[in-house]
Amino acid sequence: MYIDYRLKQPILYSYFRSSCSWRVRIALALKGIEYEYRPVNLIKAGGEQHSENFKNLNPLEKVPALVINGHTLTQSLAIINYLDEEYPQNKLLPVDPLMKAQVNIVANAIACDIQPIQNLVVLQYVGDEKKAEWGKYWITKGFTGLEKLLSTTAGKYCVGDSVTVADLCLVPQVYNANRFKVDMAEFPLISRINQALCQLEAFQISHPDNQPDSPQH
Amino acid sequence: MYIDYRLKQPILYSYFRSSCSWRVRIALALKGIEYEYRPVNLIKAGGEQHSENFKNLNPLEKVPALVINGHTLTQSLAIINYLDEEYPQNKLLPVDPLMKAQVNIVANAIACDIQPIQNLVVLQYVGDEKKAEWGKYWITKGFTGLEKLLSTTAGKYCVGDSVTVADLCLVPQVYNANRFKVDMAEFPLISRINQALCQLEAFQISHPDNQPDSPQH
Numbered sequence: 155m156y157i158d159y160r161l162k163q164p165i166l167y168s169y170f171r172s173s174c175s176w177r178v179r180i181a182l183a184l185k186g187i188e189y190e191y192r193p194v195n196l197i198k199a200g201g202e203q204h205s206e207n208f209k210n211l212n213p214l215e216k217v218p219a220l221v222i223n224g225h226t227l228t229q230s231l232a233i234i235n236y237l238d239e240e241y242p243q244n245k246l247l248p249v250d251p252l253m254k255a256q257v258n259i260v261a262n263a264i265a266c267d268i269q270p271i272q273n274l275v276v277l278q279y280v281g282d283e284k285k286a287e288w289g290k291y292w293i294t295k296g297f298t299g300l301e302k303l304l305s306t307t308a309g310k311y312c313v314g315d316s317v318t319v320a321d322l323c324l325v326p327q328v329y330n331a332n333r334f335k336v337d338m339a340e341f342p343l344i345s346r347i348n349q350a351l352c353q354l355e356a357f358q359i360s361h362p363d364n365q366p367d368s369p370q371h
Numbered sequence: 372m373y374i375d376y377r378l379k380q381p382i383l384y385s386y387f388r389s390s391c392s393w394r395v396r397i398a399l400a401l402k403g404i405e406y407e408y409r410p411v412n413l414i415k416a417g418g419e420q421h422s423e424n425f426k427n428l429n430p431l432e433k434v435p436a437l438v439i440n441g442h443t444l445t446q447s448l449a450i451i452n453y454l455d456e457e458y459p460q461n462k463l464l465p466v467d468p469l470m471k472a473q474v475n476i477v478a479n480a481i482a483c484d485i486q487p488i489q490n491l492v493v494l495q496y497v498g499d500e501k502k503a504e505w506g507k508y509w510i511t512k513g514f515t516g517l518e519k520l521l522s523t524t525a526g527k528y529c530v531g532d533s534v535t536v537a538d539l540c541l542v543p544q545v546y547n548a549n550r551f552k553v554d555m556a557e558f559p560l561i562s563r564i565n566q567a568l569c570q571l572e573a574f575q576i577s578h579p580d581n582q583p584d585s586p587q588h
Contacts, residue, residue, distance in 0.1 A: 213519030214480055225469060229483065232475035239468040251456040252442060258449035263431055265479075266446065270487035279508075291496075302430030 164189040164222040167211065169196045170365035173269055173326035174230040175218040179360035180322045181234045185241045189220075193367035196274055231265055234319050246319045257313045260320035263303060264327050268296030272330060289334035297331065301341045311347055317354070325351050329362070381406040381439040384428065386413045387582035390486055390543035391447040392435040396577035397539045398451045402458045406437075410584035413491055448482055451536050463536045474530045477537035480520060481544050485513030489547060506551035514548065518558045525560060527567055534571070542568050546579070 166182065166189050168175035182189055194217050195202045202208060203215045212219045212228045220227045223240070227233045238246045248254045270276070271292040277285040307313045312320035328348040331338060338345050351357050363370040383399065383406050385392035399406055411434050412419045419425060420432045429436045429445045437444045440457070444450045455463045465471045487493070488509040494502040524530045529537035545565040548555060555562050568574050580587040 209519075213523070214484070214516040216484070223469075225472075227472050227476065229476045229479040231483070232472050232479055235475055236468050236472040239471070251453050252440075254456070255442075255444050255449050255453040258452055259444065259446045262446040262449055262482075266448070266483050266487055267431070267433075270483055271493060275512075276488060295492075299431040302426075306430070 162224075164220055165192055166190070167192050167194050167208070167217050167219040167221075168365065168367075169194050169217050170362040170368040170371075172196065172217050172274075173330055174216070174265075176326040176329075176360055176362065177230045177319075177322045178218045178220060178233050179365075180325070180356050181237050181246060181319075183356035183360050184244045184246070184317065185237055186243065187237070187241060191366055193365070195367065231261065231319065234322060238319070244317070246317065246322065248313075248316075248318070253313070256307050257318040257320050260300075260303060260307060260312050261318075261323045263296070263300055264320075264323040268293060268300070268327060269323075269330075271296075272334070286334065289330070290336055293327070293331045293334055293336050294340070297336065297341050297344060301343050304343050304347065308343060308347060310350055317351070317356075321347070321351050324348060325357055379441075381437055382409055383407070384409050384411050384425070384434050384436040384438075385582065385584075386411050386434050387579040387585040387588075389413065389434050389491075390547055391433070391482075393543040393546075393577055393579065394447045394536075394539045395435045395437060395450050395454075396582075397542070397573050398454050398463060398536075400573035400577050401461045401463070401534065402454055403460065404454070404458060408583055410582070412584065448478065448536070451539060455536070461534070463534065463539065465530075465533075465535070470530070473524050474535040474537050477517075477520060477524060477529050478535075478540045480513070480517055481537075481540040485510060485517070485544060486540075486547075488513075489551070503551065506547070507553055510544070510548045510551055510553050511557070514553065514558050514561060518560050521560050521564065525564060528564055534568070538564070538568050541565060542574055 164187060166178065168179065168191060194208060203217060209215055211226055214228055218230055220233050227236055234246060247257055272289040277289060280288045304312060309315040311317055312324055325348055328344065362368055365371060381404060383395065385408060411425060420434060426432055428443055431445055435447055435450065437450050444453055451463060464474055489506040494506060497505045521529060526532040528534055529541055542565055545561065579585055582588060
């Protein structure tokens with residue numbers, strides 16, 4: 155039997171406070187893609203991402219995972235790239251190779267250089283006593299370079315005046331910065347861009363506080 | 372005066388042992404792009420990447436940086452994506468969105484989840500006493516998931532039988548694993564793919580030992 159997977163609603167495996175999950179939630183919102191939300195509690199009972207069921211879905215034992223068009227995709231930037239090609243409304247990556255490189259540079263400066271070092275698994279390994287200092291140190295260090303980088307690329311948003319994948323990485327990273335009590339007054343440009351983005355509906359409905367698994371919900 | 376930047380040789384700022392620099396060196400070799408190599412010593416005198424001159428080139432104070440077609444690009448994956456669009460010979464990313472997503476998932480599993488945690492700056496912060504254990508722990512953990520992921524995507528190489536950006540991330544990461552004495556016998560699939568890739572000329576000429584700034588050179 156032929157199944158038209160396009161007719162099936164995608165399923166997002168997500169944790170409300172996971173910044174990588176939030177990136178994908180923003181993309182889905184901007185693209186206007188309806189989806190089923192399935193919470194994966196990264197904390198409870200050692201973490202549901204390590205369960206046998208979830209391991210079968212994502213051997214990397216991480217959220218987000220998106221089941222879409224008959225396939226399971228993982229890694230937030232890979233998912234967002236896929237969505238941007240298959241659902242071209244509200245493009246998140248410019249077509250011009252140089253502009254695209256600029257967007258990818260900013261996105262990767264966050265997704266490869268800042269977020270991974272203050273990720274949950276690293277913080278758990280560093281330990282309760284040191285994790286607040288650790289998170290604050292690495293985000294502050296990363297934002298110091300990012301602030302300078304953005305001064306060469308920013309318009310209204312991270313790169314020019316359109317929302318790109320760089321912005322999808324920025325807002326969840328600033329949210330983490332605030333959790334770790336980073337002094338955002340040191341980063342006026344990041345703060346200004348973050349504020350502009352937070353006014354957009356897609357960033358609001360995808361916010362951790364507005365997810366089904368949030369205690370705030 | 373009109374300058375045809377295509378006629379100017381690109382300049383790669385690189386450190387022989389930087390795994391992110393190595394990724395780009397492989398791409399340049401596979402594409403057959405001639406370039407000038409400018410070493411940036413990440414260790415000497417606190418690190419040349421923090422010099423005023425280099426900061427002006429890359430505010431993130433990291434290698435690699437590639438000056439090409441009149442622009443300075445940073446972040447290895449952003450550079451490789453750009454090269455793949457502008458120099459389409461030996462494509463490193465499939466055109467099909469789903470295949471491309473699979474390649475990006477593997478590449479990001481290394482570039483966002485493994486390499487950043489055992490990066491030089493993190494190791495320096497962790498300190499001389501603990502850095503060997505730290506590096507071995509995170510690479511072993513990352514490779515455990517990666518081995519399972521590759522069992523769903525691999526052919527001769529990481530994804531199918533063509534060399535992709537995933538392979539450009541794999542070989543430098545295995546090199547780091549060996550430096551940190553990771554037991555590679557635990558990872559037969561990663562080892563098999565790595566061996567196949569290491570037979571290719573582009574991976575050999577880009578190897579740390581064969582760079583002008585290597586003590587082996």
